[in-house]
Amino acid sequence: MALGSIPLFPFSFNKDNGPILGPPIEENISQTNSKSIIGAYGNWATSIVPDPPELSFRNEKWTNIDQWRKKALEKTGELVSAPTIEKGSLGITLKASYEYDGLTVEELQWQLPYGNPTEAILLKPKDATGPLPAVLGLHDHGGQKYFGKRKITKTSDEVHPVIVEHQKDSYSGLSWANELAKQGYVVMVHDTFTFGSRRVRFSDVDGITWGHCMVGDKTDQNPEDSGNIKIYNEWATEHEHIMSKSLFCGGTTWPGVTLLEDQIALDILCDRSDVNEEKVGCCGLSGGGLRTDYLGGLDHRIQCAISVGFMSTWNDFLLSKSFTHTWMTYVPLLPKYLDFPEVLGLRVPLPTMVMSNNEDQLYTLPEMKKADAILREVYEKAGVSERYSGKFYPGGHKFDAAMQNDAFKWFDQWLK
Numbered sequence: 001m002a003l004g005s006i007p008l009f010p011f012s013f014n015k016d017n018g019p020i021l022g023p024p025i026e027e028n029i030s031q032t033n034s035k036s037i038i039g040a041y042g043n044w045a046t047s048i049v050p051d052p053p054e055l056s057f058r059n060e061k062w063t064n065i066d067q068w069r070k071k072a073l074e075k076t077g078e079l080v081s082a083p084t085i086e087k088g089s090l091g092i093t094l095k096a097s098y099e100y101d102g103l104t105v106e107e108l109q110w111q112l113p114y115g116n117p118t119e120a121i122l123l124k125p126k127d128a129t130g131p132l133p134a135v136l137g138l139h140d141h142g143g144q145k146y147f148g149k150r151k152i153t154k155t156s157d158e159v160h161p162v163i164v165e166h167q168k169d170s171y172s173g174l175s176w177a178n179e180l181a182k183q184g185y186v187v188m189v190h191d192t193f194t195f196g197s198r199r200v201r202f203s204d205v206d207g208i209t210w211g212h213c214m215v216g217d218k219t220d221q222n223p224e225d226s227g228n229i230k231i232y233n234e235w236a237t238e239h240e241h242i243m244s245k246s247l248f249c250g251g252t253t254w255p256g257v258t259l260l261e262d263q264i265a266l267d268i269l270c271d272r273s274d275v276n277e278e279k280v281g282c283c284g285l286s287g288g289g290l291r292t293d294y295l296g297g298l299d300h301r302i303q304c305a306i307s308v309g310f311m312s313t314w315n316d317f318l319l320s321k322s323f324t325h326t327w328m329t330y331v332p333l334l335p336k337y338l339d340f341p342e343v344l345g346l347r348v349p350l351p352t353m354v355m356s357n358n359e360d361q362l363y364t365l366p367e368m369k370k371a372d373a374i375l376r377e378v379y380e381k382a383g384v385s386e387r388y389s390g391k392f393y394p395g396g397h398k399f400d401a402a403m404q405n406d407a408f409k410w411f412d413q414w415l416k
Contacts, residue, residue, distance in 0.1 A: 036320065037320060042319045051339070054337050055072040055075055055338055055342075056337075058374065058377050058378060058381065072338065072346055076298065076334065076337070076343065077298065079253075079337075080253055080255050080256045080331050081252045081253055082252065083250075083251075083257060085114075085260070086113065087264075087267070090110040090111060090112065092109070092110045093110070094106060094107070095107040095109050100156060101154070101178065102125065102182060103182065104123070104128075105121065105155050106123075107119070107120075108121070108122055108190075109197075115198055118191055118197060118264075119149065119191050120191070121149050121153045121189050122186065122189075123153065123178055123188075124185070124187070124274065125182065128186075130274075131273070131274060132184060132186045132276060133184070133185055133186070133276055133279035134272075134277075135186075136187075136188055136266055136283075136302075137149075137152055137176070137187050137189040137282075137283060138284030138287075138289075138295070139151045139152050139284065139288055140287045140288045141195075143233055146196070147163060147196055148192065148195035151166055151167070152167075152177045162226055162229055170285060170286075170399060171285070177189050179404060180283075180404075183411075185411070186269070186272070190262075192258055193257050193258050194243065199236065200236065205239075254327050258291060258294070258328055262282075262294075262295045263299055266299060270301060279303060279415045279416070280301060280303055280304075282295055282296055282306070283306040283411075284307070285308040285310075289307040289308045289309050289311065290310040290328060291328075292308075294343060296344055296352065297343045297344045297346040297347050303350060303414065303415065304352075304353075304410065304411055304415050305344065305350070306354075306407045306411070307352075307353070307355070308355045308399045309356065311354045311356055311363075311371045312340060312367045313371050313374075314335040314339055316363055316371075317329070320367075324361070341374045348378050348379055349382050351388075352375070352379075352389075353407065354391070355391050355399070355406070356391070357394070357395050357396055358392055358394055360396055360397045361396060
C-alpha cells in the first residue's frame with residue numbers, strides 16, 4: 001500500500017497498514033534548527049522565495065490597490081487553473097421541501113457536466129419574506145469524505161451516529177448552518193468535489209487495488225453502515241494522492257476544481273429571488289475554511305468571508321505541517337507570488353474574519369500568528385483595518401458554540 005495521510009489530522013505510519021491516527025512521529029520540530037519534515041532541506045527550501053513574495057500587497061512596489069489586485073488575481077487564477085465548463089442548464093431540481101425546527105428546508109440537486117449529481121440543502125426561516133442575506137456554508141474535510149453537507153446541517157430528528165459524533169467533536173454538537181439560518185439568513189450547503197453525493201464510488205474505479213479497502217460491492221450496496229463508512233473514508237484518504245496527480249495531468253488543480261464547484265453553488269444561491277445577491281457571505285471550518293480562503297479570495301461576490309481553522313503560512317506547511325493537510329490545499333508555484341494568507345487577502349477591502357485555535361494540532365502557533373499579522377498588514381495598507389478581524393481561541397481544532405456566536409455577529413455587522 002502506498003504511504004498516505006489522513007487529511008487534516010495528524011498521523012504516523014505503519015508500513016504494512018498505512019496511516020495510524022495519533023501524534024506525528026516527530027513532534028514539535030523546531031524551525032530554528034536544521035530539522036524539518038523534509039530533513040535538513042527545510043531551511044534551504046524556505047529561502048527560495050523572498051518575503052514578501054512578488055505579488056504580495058505588502059511588497060513596497062505595490063502602491064495602487066487596483067493595479068495590484070488585477071495582477072495578483074490574474075496570476076492566482078492562472079495557477080489555480082480552475083477548469084472551464086459550459087454553464088448551460090444544470091437541471092436544478094427541487095427534490096423536496098418541508099419544515100423542520102422553525103426552518104423551511106429545500107433539498108436541491110443539479111448536474112455538472114462531469115460526475116454524479118450535486119446535492120445541496122437550503123435552509124431559511126419558515127416565515128421569512130423578501131430577499132434575505134445569504135451564506136454559502138462550506139462543509140469541512142475532517143477525514144470524512146463519505147459525508148459532505150450533512151456534517152453541518154440537520155433536517156430531521158434522525159441523525160447518523162457518525163454525524164452526531166463529528167458535530168460533537170467539531171461544532172459543540174450543533175448544526176451551525178441551521179443555527180445561522182435561524183438568525184435570518186438563507187444558508188445553502190452543497191456537497192463539493194469528492195464528498196457526499198460527489199464522492200468517488202468504488203464501482204467507478206478501475207486499474208488500482210487497495211487491499212482490505214477494496215470491498216466496493218459491499219460498501220456500495222450498504223453505504224450507510226458505519227463500518228462501511230469507515231472503510232470508505234480510509235480508501236478515500238489513500239485515493240487523494242491518485243486524484244491529485246491525475247488532476248495535475250489534466251491541467252488543473254484540486255483547489256481549482258473545488259473553486260469551480262463552489263462558484264457554481266454560489267451562482268445558484270445568488271440567482272434565487274429570496275436572496276439579496278449584494279449581501280452574500282461564506283464560512284467554513286477546516287476544509288471549509290480552506291474553501292473560504294480560495295472562494296473568498298478569488299470571487300468578490302462574497303461580501304463577507306469567515307475562515308475557521310485554516311490559516312497559516314506556506315513555511316508552516318513546508319517545514320512542519322504539510323502532512324496534516326489534504327491535497328485540496330496546494331497550488332504548485334503559487335508561493336512564489338503570494339504567501340498563503342494573502343490568497344484570502346486578495347479580497348481586501350471586503351470584510352474578512354479569520355478564526356484560529358491556539359492548540360490546533362494542524363498548525364504551529366507562531367505561524368498562525370504570522371498569518372494573522374500578514375492579513376492585518378494588508379488591510380492596514382489598504383486603509384480598511386476595521387474590516388479585518390483575526391481571533392484566537394483556546395483549545396484544539398474546532399468551530400464551537402462561542403466561535404459560532406462571534407461569527408454570526410460578524411455576518412450581522414456586514415450583511416444586515
